[in-house]
Amino acid sequence: MLKKIITAPQVLLFIAACCWGGNAVASKLAVGNITPMMLTFSRWVIAVAVLIFLGRKHIAKDWPLIKRNLPYLIGMGCLGFSLFNATMYSAAQFIPAIHVAIEQAAVPLIIFIINLIMFKKPIRMLHLIGYSITTIGVMLTISKGNLLSLNMQTLNFGDLLMLIACCIYALYTVLLFKKPTMHWMSLTAVLATGGLIGGSILLIGELSLGVNSFDITWKGVGVILFAAIFPSIIAQAAYIEGNAKLGANVAGLFINLVPVLGVLLAVVTLGEQLHFYHAISLVLVLGGIFVAQRAKVN
Secondary structure, eight states, X not given: OHHHHHTSHHHHHHHHHHHHHHHHHHHHHTXXXXXXXXXXXXXXXXXXXXXHHHTHHHXXXXXXXXXXXXXXXXXXXXXXXXXXXXXXXXXXXXSOHHHHHHGGGGHHHHHHHHHHHHHOOOOOHHHHHHHHHHHHHHHHXXXXXXXXXXXXXXXXXXXXXXXXXXXXXXXXXXXXXXXXXXXHHHHHHHHHHHHHHHHHXXXXXXXXXXXXXXXXXXXXXXXXXXXXXXXXXXXXXXXXHHHHHHOHHHHHHHTTHHHHHHHHHIIIIIOOOOOHHXXXXXXXXHHHHHHHHXXXXX
16 A cells, blocks of 8 residues: 555655755755766766666666667766756856746746647646746746846846756656656666766866866765765656656646745755745645646546
């Protein structure tokens, strides 16, 4: 009974959101303690080692399938595992963790658009309504509670980076439908390897710019360990399975739970100030998830 509950797609997606909520906070804790590209690289070094060790039997069994799909899997790992995280960690250099968390709610709209353009998938009215509600929540955060200022306000560079990160992860989510059927540990291990390859390239780029990427504090080490276990392994595996069972449109909406958990953790661990418009944003985000879920039920 317990196993059935834990493996339910909604529960799996909620677990993923919990881990990513913590990752949004970790991105802010990393500032001044470890560079964005070193964090991206280091977390995947550990994650790949753990996944290969624990899943070596499954990887050996699935190897023929992995080999046939290796370019796709490595590319997906570079896209969703390294490029997304590196962009988000970079955004955290300029904006609060609360903004990093809440602005990820832009992912569902981008998923809808990609599905419509690339695969001609129809968008249900309730999905569209649910997205619209969550978008208002994101806009409230970006505008600091003043929606009228959006037309005249210049986005913070960190906000722009988060928008790019959202586009990256939306594309990753949509393309997951092409993944071959294999054990989740095998799949996550290969994707993480792609993340490590992408992280290596990004780290080399950072070093070439003269950044002292090896200047890491003990707090930075703690951030690496957290990011390697929770967002890198647990969240990715849960999201992959939940996405397979519910589809990209609905799975993408669960990303909107990240703001709720991210905001709570940011307030508790970082002491960031929670404004009234943040609370309204969170209510709208949750309301959007509920409405969109009705489309799946009906």
